[in-house]
Amino acid sequence: MIVLNSSDGATFEVEESVAVQSQTIKHMIEDNCADTSIPLPNVNGVTLARVLEYIKKHAEAKDDEEGLKSFDAEFVKVDQASLFEIILAANYLDIKGLLDLTCQTVADQIKDLTVEEVRAIFNIMNDFTPEEEAKLRNDHAWAFE
Amino acid sequence: MLFRHVDINFFLLLFILEYFFKDWTLLIGWPPQTWFSGGRWCFACIALVLRRIISALSFRGSDNVVAQLPDDVVIDILLRLPADRVADCRRVCRRWRSLTSSDYFIILHLDRSAPLIFVQATDLTDWRGTGKLAFYILDQASNRRNKIKKLRLRPEIKMSQGDTEVLDSCHGLLLFRDAFARWRYYVFNPLTQELLVLDGPNEGASCAFFYDPSANELKILYLCIGFQFFIYSLGGRSWRKIKSPPSGSPPQYDTPPAICNGALHWITSCGRIADAEEDIPPCTSGITIFGMDTEDFSTLPHPGGECNSRVNHRNMRLLVVDEHLSFCNVYRGYTVIDIWLLEDYASWAWVRKWCLRPNLYGGPRPLESECYSFSRRLEVVHFQNGELWLDCGERGLVLYHLDQNTFKKLGRPPTSYEHRCIHYTKSLVPLHRAALPQD
Numbered sequence: 001m002i003v004l005n006s007s008d009g010a011t012f013e014v015e016e017s018v019a020v021q022s023q024t025i026k027h028m029i030e031d032n033c034a035d036t037s038i039p040l041p042n043v044n045g046v047t048l049a050r051v052l053e054y055i056k057k058h059a060e061a062k063d064d065e066e067g068l069k070s071f072d073a074e075f076v077k078v079d080q081a082s083l084f085e086i087i088l089a090a091n092y093l094d095i096k097g098l099l100d101l102t103c104q105t106v107a108d109q110i111k112d113l114t115v116e117e118v119r120a121i122f123n124i125m126n127d128f129t130p131e132e133e134a135k136l137r138n139d140h141a142w143a144f145e
Numbered sequence: 146m147l148f149r150h151v152d153i154n155f156f157l158l159l160f161i162l163e164y165f166f167k168d169w170t171l172l173i174g175w176p177p178q179t180w181f182s183g184g185r186w187c188f189a190c191i192a193l194v195l196r197r198i199i200s201a202l203s204f205r206g207s208d209n210v211v212a213q214l215p216d217d218v219v220i221d222i223l224l225r226l227p228a229d230r231v232a233d234c235r236r237v238c239r240r241w242r243s244l245t246s247s248d249y250f251i252i253l254h255l256d257r258s259a260p261l262i263f264v265q266a267t268d269l270t271d272w273r274g275t276g277k278l279a280f281y282i283l284d285q286a287s288n289r290r291n292k293i294k295k296l297r298l299r300p301e302i303k304m305s306q307g308d309t310e311v312l313d314s315c316h317g318l319l320l321f322r323d324a325f326a327r328w329r330y331y332v333f334n335p336l337t338q339e340l341l342v343l344d345g346p347n348e349g350a351s352c353a354f355f356y357d358p359s360a361n362e363l364k365i366l367y368l369c370i371g372f373q374f375f376i377y378s379l380g381g382r383s384w385r386k387i388k389s390p391p392s393g394s395p396p397q398y399d400t401p402p403a404i405c406n407g408a409l410h411w412i413t414s415c416g417r418i419a420d421a422e423e424d425i426p427p428c429t430s431g432i433t434i435f436g437m438d439t440e441d442f443s444t445l446p447h448p449g450g451e452c453n454s455r456v457n458h459r460n461m462r463l464l465v466v467d468e469h470l471s472f473c474n475v476y477r478g479y480t481v482i483d484i485w486l487l488e489d490y491a492s493w494a495w496v497r498k499w500c501l502r503p504n505l506y507g508g509p510r511p512l513e514s515e516c517y518s519f520s521r522r523l524e525v526v527h528f529q530n531g532e533l534w535l536d537c538g539e540r541g542l543v544l545y546h547l548d549q550n551t552f553k554k555l556g557r558p559p560t561s562y563e564h565r566c567i568h569y570t571k572s573l574v575p576l577h578r579a580a581l582p583q584d
Contacts, residue, residue, distance in 0.1 A: 084214065087214065087218060088213070088214070088215075088218075091215065091217070091218050099218075099221070103218065103221045103222045103225065104225055106222050107222050107223075107225035107226055110222075110226070110230075110234075111226060111227075111230060115233055115234070115236045115237055118234060118237050119237055119238070122214070122237070124237055124238045124241075125238065126237075126238060127238050127239050128236070128238070128239065133236060136235060136236045136242075137236060
């Protein structure tokens with residue numbers, strides 16, 4: 001069993017065979033850095049719990065494609081901030097399946113949004129001058145009827 | 146209230162910086178403001194300070210984690226969007242613009258893009274005395290019944306839609322020919338709306354618009370009057386003469402070639418509309434091959450043995466399916482389609498994979514017969530995932546599923562006679578660069 005410590009001090013136990021879905025943890029184990037417990041300063045307790053839920057489910061029901069698909073669909077039904085936290089955790093822990101799932105979810109969300117709405121979702125400031133923005137809008141005008 | 150989150154020293158620091166280092170904003174990527182000069186710097190200062198306060202405040206909420214998505218994650222998300230949405234997202238902020246303009250991103254995105262069909266048709270709804278040629282995109286993902294959308298060009302584009310014909314497409318760039326000045330060609334990316342005008346050495350026809358991986362360049366193979374062949378490299382922007390085919394017969398220059406195994410493949414043509422058997426090249430040299438490295442032409446026989454009539458060659462088409470060369474033969478009467486696959490390129494071993502009777506005019510899900518169809522036509526435009534993309538003339542574009550023997554109508558442009566369909570992929574490849582971005 002592997003012990004994981006989140007940034008806010010919560011500890012989680014998980015089987016090694018499940019934990020190695022994270023390439024980061026896998027390398028730490030291989031490099032013998034995991035004697036007592038693995039500290040994960042970039043992931044908080046709530047997010048780590050969710051990530052572990054994902055990798056546990058994917059380890060258990062590995063061959064059940066339909067079940068995994070519906071699990072994945074329900075898994076990403078969280079608020080925006082939590083979704084981004086999970087993306088950051090999946091990126092840090094290097095869990096390809098989870099990163100693919102969450103990035104695809106975000107891509108599907110922003111696919112039909114306007115530029116202003118995309119900025120709101122990502123909480124990004126518009127740092128273009130009005131002239132630059134007008135020029136960009138003109139440059140990439142693909143107008144459909 | 147305003148100063149709750151901001152230290153007074155922060156203000157002082159900003160005033161000092163503004164007084165001593167007028168251009169300090171450039172160091173951190175803020176745009177230079179012309180109204181900083183001329184004695185109005187104090188107002189500029191205050192405005193700048195206020196802007197900084199606002200930005201500092203807006204990132205203090207519980208959602209501020211979203212600002213920290215690292216570059217590779219943003220790239221991963223944006224790679225999943227279609228190219229026109231990525232072009233829109235360039236307007237979100239400077240960081241996103243630079244991330245999506247890098248060569249690395251453009252190449253990766255091109256590899257992932259789904260193919261589309263680009264259609265050029267006479268737009269009779271735009272009737273002003275003469276029917277103008279208009280451009281359309283077939284968007285399979287669209288929810289509308291008619292999935293064909295019309296493309297608008299910016300008025301500054303010096304390529305009038307009415308006077309050009311689309312010939313081919315490569316890496317998201319389209320090649321057009323001027324209908325009147327028949328030595329003038331245009332390379333155009335509809336997404337970035339960048340246009341390159343080039344003049345051939347003489348009047349002629351373009352045989353192929355292709356990407357040569359060993360030279361990392363886009364090239365045009367051009368047939369000039371006098372049976373002379375030239376290569377135009379988009380990287381070097383130069384024309385170069387090459388050897389003509391020894392067989393004396395040109396490739397079918399009004400159809401894009403099938404590109405695989407480092408070579409271009411076409412059905413051999415006789416260079417003009419011919420009805421006499423003797424004028425059409427024999428079946429033993431039915432396929433013309435052009436090696437990208439050697440720049441040599443050669444011929445090989447088409448599969449299926451000798452044709453009863455060589456006029457059938459006009460209904461033959463070469464495509465690439467899963468990186469294998471595929472030969473589609475639509476028999477006269479449009480009732481049978483033969484599809485062969487080249488299993489072993491080195492030994493030129495062909496296997497007939499499908500013999501279809503697509504029963505477009507009857508059967509389980511027939512296409513409704515609409516209006517009068519004086520041009521019954523059936524052309525295979527693309528073949529992917531077990532589905533044939535068929536151009537059925539009046540009936541528009543149709544997706545035919547080989548195993549299930551079902552049709553799905555994709556739509557048609559406002560008028561369908563004299564239209565042509567080109568296989569195309571949206572991309573953000575820039576034209577102003579000398580060569581294609583290298584990964």
